Amino acid sequence: MPTRLSPPVAIAIALPLLLAVTVAAIAITARVRGIGEPPPPDTGPLAVAPVESPDASSPECTALLAALPEQLDGPDSPLSPRPIAQAESLPGVRAWAASPRPVVLRCGLPRPAELSPTSPLLEVNGVRWLQLDDGLPEPVQVSYIAVDRPVYVALTLPVDAGSAPLQHVSDVVRETLPATAVAVR
Template sequence: MRTRPSAAVLVAIALPLVLAVTVAVLSLVNRNAADPSAPDPGPPDTRPLAAAPVDAPDASGPACTALLAALPATLPGGDAGLPTRALADPAPAGVRAWAAPSRPVVLRCGLPRPAELTPTSALVVVNGVSWLQLPDDVPDPVQSSWVAVDRGTYIAVTTPATVGSGPLQAVSDAITATLPAAPIAVR
């Protein structure tokens, strides 16, 4: 013989469910709400980007060549996609950029192992790629930088805070499709 649960049990089960649904709906409604005090960044800058040369010993190697060829022309981000942004001459090897409001998204391939990667580093896995977020000492950062640390070469992506995680997800997809995973070398 089955007995029906008491009203208290039903309320104990239903209340957390209703609360979870309410929080989810509110976060969806408010996730794109603009801060009325924030200035409008205006349209993205589409002029050729002058990318400074950095130490990237593997930037011209086959892994970076394959990855750059596999990257999408448009990254997801903000209200619309982020189109590829040309690089000013002389363009360093292993670099790709996309136009975004306020700051570009910039990818650099072939970098040396980041000094910030230690045995206790917190890594985030996005679409099969292990990323190390580089520290930003600014209390309210306007951009974030990530380094893919589980491939045969290191790849850094810097994105403005306003575009969300779409660029990192799309780059992760291209990395997963192009470069095999490798053990993470922390020392």
Template structure:
């Protein structure tokens, strides 16, 4: 009786098995390279975050015409050594030279920087129809952009901005509102 299943010639079978093995090795290698690449990317992101969270913080200069005036001097002297961020107290952070006038920052290895800038010009976003938020007796304009929220105090003799990551909670703006109440209130639109 003849064999119902034809046999493959031995060289064809060996070639098929070799190609299957090479294909499996290729898939495994691609997976390892992909995993290694993802780990390197994650390590690079963590290194950037650590650099942003430690050491002197470089702040770019921005126009701050009132930064060296008496109102900013009084406010900056009153700012706390620590800010409440969620359930943590975050310390002041050193600023890199050249330090912009009217600027301070807080942050540590676990928290992204929170900055305050005093003496800014009137923000372009402030219009008679801008939605303002009152926090502890201070009128704030909230601007969210690129994962950060800037709160601009608009009813004091100088404009003050607090910029924090979106997930920082309300503690920093409440702390700053308490300090800003020491400055006299003024109408938002004269």
């Protein structure tokens, strides 16, 4: 004759099993619904704040923007172009859809105030960049400013975008704009 479990022992065995089944059901439901996964990047027109860009309409910026690819290398897949809202009033700006924030390139900016004789520069594919983050304790985006070309070019991207966009843009900058001495004060 089989031994019967006392009610407290049966409850002690059944509760962890019930909890495990419930957690598994929640996880499966979340996975099917896509809960917890990052949203797809926004591909609609991007509102870009106007900034001082004295050389945005220069021949150098015009040539650079014309040489930029439609898509930009991304960490997992190519980044699609993103139209600029009111683009006619923002020369020298291009954007690509990325999550959680877009990748934005600006050409023709003034010399960055942060550039000094002791600024650490990052060289990527033959282009020297000044790296600036957003100043948060855990930055969410980073900007790289090409400082060794006839015009200043800034590329701003989410920190988790990896190095592929910067490498891709560095190749285009190197091929389009001649290298110059870094102008420090």
